[in-house]
Amino acid sequence: MNNTPLSPHSHPLHRLADLRGRVRTTAQLRGLGVTQAETSEQCRPGGPWQQILPGVYLLHPGAATPQERLQAVLLYAGRSHDAAGVPAQPGADKPHGRAPDAVITGLAALALHGFASAPSLLSLDHVDVLVPRLRRLRSTGCARVLRTPALPVPVHIAGLPVAPVPRALADAVAGLADASAVRRLLTEAVRAGHAEPSAVVRELSRARLLNRPHVVGAVDSLLAEGRALAEDLLLRMVEEHGLPDPVWNVDLRLPGGPHLGGLDAYWPEHAVAVELDTRGPRHDEDALGSEYARKREALERLGITVVHITPRKLRESLEQQAAILRTALMASADREPAAYVVVLPR
Structure with missing residues (x-):
């Protein structure tokens, strides 16, 4: 009989230190052999882990980086992992692979697209995430859930599924009451070549935002900007x-x-x-x-x-x-x- 003690590094908690990515769901941790009791112990006050969203854990103390927060929101909204229980981090889905079940949108998406007029990812209080309309999921913490009949085909930025600019703009504008902020975002979309004016207006119309006075004024400026650039x-x-x-x-x-x-x-x-x-x-x-x-x-x-x-x-x-x-x-x-x-x- 072999009585050689197991190496302490063979425990799942130690193996996690060698994994890429420091954001995991309950299901992913379980697939790696970490029990719920062990997860709760790691998340005790002053412990090495923390729960960042329901069922989603940050495997280090201190504040989450913008990338980690985006990953956490996608994991909360999508809860994706493969059949073998091996964690599938957000961004594992490529344009030609399995379609993602959650997509970053709104101001966070515009920041990822490189909009100078969008707030930085660090300054955002929440991250908008699109999910299928029939999903039973609530907004909580830094995740604001937006339901849609059909997810847009995402653009992959830094390995994350992100809504195309016109859709991200429409979702951002829906939550903005500041006319100057709306105007800046729409103007930058055209000047920087992020999107065609017609595509932006189509998404705003689909979202039923063209009846808002501050949006109508911004759209008029958007179309004028687009025409001026085309004339040049x-x-x-x-x-x-x-x-x-x-x-x-x-x-x-x-x-x-x-x-x-x-x-x-x-x-x-x-x-x-x-x-x-x-x-x-x-x-x-x-x-x-x-x-x-x-x-x-x-x-x-x-x-x-x-x-x-x-x-x-x-x-x-x-x-x-x-x-x-x-x-x-x-x-x-x-x-x-x-x-x-x-x-x-x-």
Whole structure:
């Protein structure tokens, strides 16, 4: 019979010191052989562990780091571990792996996305986390639970599942009453290229936030900011790619006839126009879409080629958009002459 005593380092409590990550759930600790009684003993006042959220433990004394707090919130909201009982830390889910069952959103997500106008992770009182609507889970401690019919496809940042910027903005704005804070966040989203204005407005509309006066004002600024940036990119495209100079921001009319519509750029000698599509998906989106279509059809009946360009296309493929426009300008020589129209400043 072998009476050799077991090494003290063979105990699960000692093995935990060698694990990566210092945040664990009750189930994960149990899977590692740590009983509930041992967990309670470690969490006694002055002990080496602490309970940071119900069923979630920080395996060291002192304050949690921002990363640990985010991990704790995800573990509380998701409680994910694999069938073998081996801990699966938040972030183990990759874009092509199993979908996460909780996603960081709101101001914490914006901080992770790098928003300078979002509070730092250290200063946040709580972390917003999205869970499926049917989950029976309450907000508690630093975890604020937000239910949703369907989780968004997350972006993985520092190994954590994070809501895309438009969804994170909508969830953040829903909890903000400060008009200037809302305006700063929405403006940064566009200026820094984090998201398309239309995608942001779509999420705000889906969250039924467009009826709040301070949000409406911020959205107007957002769309104006998006248009200004798109106009700058359009000017840059013409200059950098050697396109002929157009007349900028004009209205077209038939001689003595009706107004045909406004255009961002127009080449009269080629009868080619550019219209920036910076629509935001508000309640009158269908009406706006019909107006765009009617204007385009009316101009093309007169022999004017209309090139629609979105801000996203300008930002992501400026050279390609320049090539499309150059092709339209060159093709004008092969078309029938366009009807005469009056060009007026807009």
